[in-house]
Amino acid sequence: MSHTLITEGNYSYIEAGQGTPIVILHGLMGGLSNFDGVIERFSKEGYKVIIPQLPVYSMSLIKTNVKSFSKYLGEFIKFKNFDEVILLGNSLGGHIGLYYTKHNPEKVKALIITGSSGLYESAMGGGYTKRSDYEVMKKKAQDVFYDPAVATKEIVDEVYEIVNDRSKLIKTLAIAKSAIRHNMAKDLPKMNTPTCIIWGKNDGVTPPEVAVEFNKLLPDSDLFWIDKCGHAAMMEHPEEFNGILGDWLNKREF
Numbered sequence: 001m002s003h004t005l006i007t008e009g010n011y012s013y014i015e016a017g018q019g020t021p022i023v024i025l026h027g028l029m030g031g032l033s034n035f036d037g038v039i040e041r042f043s044k045e046g047y048k049v050i051i052p053q054l055p056v057y058s059m060s061l062i063k064t065n066v067k068s069f070s071k072y073l074g075e076f077i078k079f080k081n082f083d084e085v086i087l088l089g090n091s092l093g094g095h096i097g098l099y100y101t102k103h104n105p106e107k108v109k110a111l112i113i114t115g116s117s118g119l120y121e122s123a124m125g126g127g128y129t130k131r132s133d134y135e136v137m138k139k140k141a142q143d144v145f146y147d148p149a150v151a152t153k154e155i156v157d158e159v160y161e162i163v164n165d166r167s168k169l170i171k172t173l174a175i176a177k178s179a180i181r182h183n184m185a186k187d188l189p190k191m192n193t194p195t196c197i198i199w200g201k202n203d204g205v206t207p208p209e210v211a212v213e214f215n216k217l218l219p220d221s222d223l224f225w226i227d228k229c230g231h232a233a234m235m236e237h238p239e240e241f242n243g244i245l246g247d248w249l250n251k252r253e254f
Contacts, residue, residue, distance in 0.1 A: 003039060005032075005053070011076055012053040017043025020109070020254065021085045023077065024051040025093030027115075028175055029159055030232070037238030038088070041246070047086075052076050054096070056175065057168050064171045065178035066092075070100040077107060086254060088112040088245075090232060091205070095179055102187050110254050112196040112245060113214065115203055115231040118184045120210045134160055145230040146202040188217035195221040196248045198241060200229030222248060 089097035094116025142148035199211035215223040
């Protein structure tokens with residue numbers, strides 16, 4: 001990771017730049033470094049880019065759910081004294097952003113989701129029966145991307161470590177169940193926050209039809225596609241992702 005992790009109070013986070021806060025919410029097995037490209041660009045364009053380390057594996061099992069993570073996000077925003085933020089979430093992070101926005105619309109200027117859960121979950125925590133087999137985990141990590149080479153050894157090792165840690169595996173499964181439980185189909189039509197949906201055309205975790213459904217249900221949303229791209233567009237095609245996001249922010253005057 002090229003940025004220093006700041007630890008302050010109960011929070012660990014990366015922060016760069018000055019201006020309107022963009023709070024980035026990582027996914028279930030997503031590292032903060034997945035958003036290096038976003039930090040590099042937008043911290044130089046009038047935004048304060050912040051990535052809090054979400055307590056995915058550090059909360060008690062009973063609190064390991066979308067609702068608790070959303071509450072944690074709210075506490076972090078309050079801790080940082082932000083009146084209004086732009087939220088950007090990938091995968092589980094998108095779901096947390098949506099859930100927080102539903103309950104705190106006045107705090108969210110705009111929302112960006114990519115490969116977000118909240119409508120459909122493709123067994124996010126499943127398929128780990130052969131968890132001790134490194135090659136099986138490698139294949140699972142590669143399947144997240146259109147180009148399997150994006151799944152570096154570091155990424156594969158992290159997935160392997162998580163699923164072979166019994167406590168983390170149990171929490172991964174709890175989060176997957178929570179994501180299914182907190183389906184937001186009925187909530188989205190009432191959410192008027194401007195939303196940018198950026199999706200990989202080849203996403204096998206949250207397939208393209210999920211993005212279409214998000215766009216249909218959210219009253220003020222714009223949908224953009226990235227070709228030859230899987231579940232983590234900001235990693236596989238950082239320049240294209242940033243270009244789409246930058247144009248959208250400028251057009252919407254955020």
